Amino acid sequence: MNTDKVLADWAKAWKEENLTDEQRKLISQANWDLYNGPARDGSFGDPTEDDEEWDSFPGFSKAVDLIKDALDDAPRTLYIDDQSEEVMEREPQVDACEDCNGTGKVEGEDFITKCESCSGSGVGFQPEYYKIERAEILKALVGKELVQYVK
Numbered sequence: 001m002n003t004d005k006v007l008a009d010w011a012k013a014w015k016e017e018n019l020t021d022e023q024r025k026l027i028s029q030a031n032w033d034l035y036n037g038p039a040r041d042g043s044f045g046d047p048t049e050d051d052e053e054w055d056s057f058p059g060f061s062k063a064v065d066l067i068k069d070a071l072d073d074a075p076r077t078l079y080i081d082d083q084s085e086e087v088m089e090r091e092p093q094v095d096a097c098e099d100c101n102g103t104g105k106v107e108g109e110d111f112i113t114k115c116e117s118c119s120g121s122g123v124g125f126q127p128e129y130y131k132i133e134r135a136e137i138l139k140a141l142v143g144k145e146l147v148q149y150v151k
Ligand SMILES: [Zn+2]
Pocket: 097, 098, 099, 100, 101, 102, 103, 104, 105, 115, 116, 117, 118, 119, 120, 121, 122, 123
């Protein structure tokens, strides 16, 4: 599984659902400013000079503050199922071992032994998943350079 790709798709959907057009525009413009800027600093040939899309741009550091606020509600942790590539905000539930009902022990005729199915742990089938930390989530949301300023 390409976790970067899965995470990028998730980030795109999250931004469309949770951010305003203005906030998404700020992320794009802050990225542009970071690579090509500074925007509107009066330099000759600055392509942002006559572009009214940039009229609302508050400058790089203010934009970063606004983006930080906008991303405050973004998940701290994500889990990606290795099989289904489903992205989850909660850690996948681990079922109890079916053979011992999660006790780790089974009753024999006249003695209790360790459950062989789960080696006594009581834990059943465990889904394989990747845990994605906040820094990776933010990187997917704003880009790998801009995240240095946003985290
Ligand atoms: Zn068991």
